[in-house]
């Protein structure tokens with residue numbers, strides 16, 4: 459079935475990867491089947507949560523685990539668990555935190571968006587108080603040591619591209635320092651690529667996404683200490699209830715971990731590699747465009763195509779290229795977090811056969827037309843990423859009115 463057509467939606471070619479805003483991962487047939495089957499049964503959710511704990515333990519090397527609605531929910535629930543433990547009376551009182559340890563320490567440079575929700579909001583919504591350490595790009599171990607005290611519920615550490623500045627305390631040193639002061643550490647590894655390593659390094663809870671590289675349905679997974687994983691589950695009787703995951707999400711997660719263990723995701727690698735080679739070759743010769751295709755350290759796909767643009771030559775900056783690709787039919791989404799630096803990349807992991815050709819045709823046309831245009835955008839300052847995201851969100855009224863006009 460053509461789902462886009464069936465529901466009147468705009469088709470998207472996803473060269474970005476497992477972004478939640480693009481509907482996250484495309485799931486394999488066994489995962490889809492598990493989700494569909496799950497929707498036909500009744501089951502005790504406590505039984506499912508205890509079962510997924512075993513899958514998360516096998517995936518991560520941790521004692522236990524818990525599943526939530528998404529990774530952002532996982533961070534909030536993990537923070538709540540570090541304050542209340544398994545005290546159900548206190549769980550039902552959050553965000554009232556009188557008498558509980560409720561300070562959370564974090565390096566200022568780790569205050570990023572968890573998806574589009576800022577990390578500070580996830581801590582505040584459960585009643586936690588966030589203490590930001592250091593300066594935006596820098597933090598010292600001495601500042602962390604000074605901040606840890608008897609009121610500290612946990613320390614937060616965020617892994618991932620935008621939090622990985624060179625001035626941040628490296629994760630193992632951060633965990634080691636917190637352990638010295640017996641303060642639990644929550645690590646956000648939304649990619650899910652370093653969970654085992656972080657657990658082995660002594661992290662108490664690691665939150666990661668089921669719908670990113672694990673390629674499951676939308677859910678957040680938490681791996682860690684058994685007492686804290688249990689305390690995370692118990693939040694479903696309190697503040698965790700609006701953040702819970704359903705039976706299909708949990709069964710889908712169990713199956714996604716199973717597929718991961720069977721290395722199902724490696725099977726498409728040769729095809730992805732061909733796409734990378736094709737796209738790199740086609741974009742190579744464009745004046746002002748530098749292309750390389752290294753093996754990715756951050757992706758489970760067979761690398762990606764990294765593109766650096768010199769707008770003085772192309773007469774078009776990357777933020778304008780992204781805007782034009784968003785107007786293309788189908789919409790084309792690339793990994794363009796660094797558009798202000800005139801860089802973007804194409805990840806093949808969720809590309810269907812033939813989409814690599816459509817992307818290259820569109821890019822070639824954009825560069826050709828820019829070469830003949832007035833180059834006005836190349837002389838402008840780029841918009842900020844937050845303003846671009848805001849514009850996307852604010853397109854809702856226009857889209858809703860378009861659906862109405864089409865009689866949908």
Ligand SMILES: *Cc1c(COP(=O)(O)O)cnc(C)c1O
Nearest residue numbers: 478528529530572573618648667
């Ligand atoms: C994607 C992401 C999240 C949020 O994941 P959701 O499951 O969409 O809530 C949190 N932190 C980081 C670093 C991410 O990349």
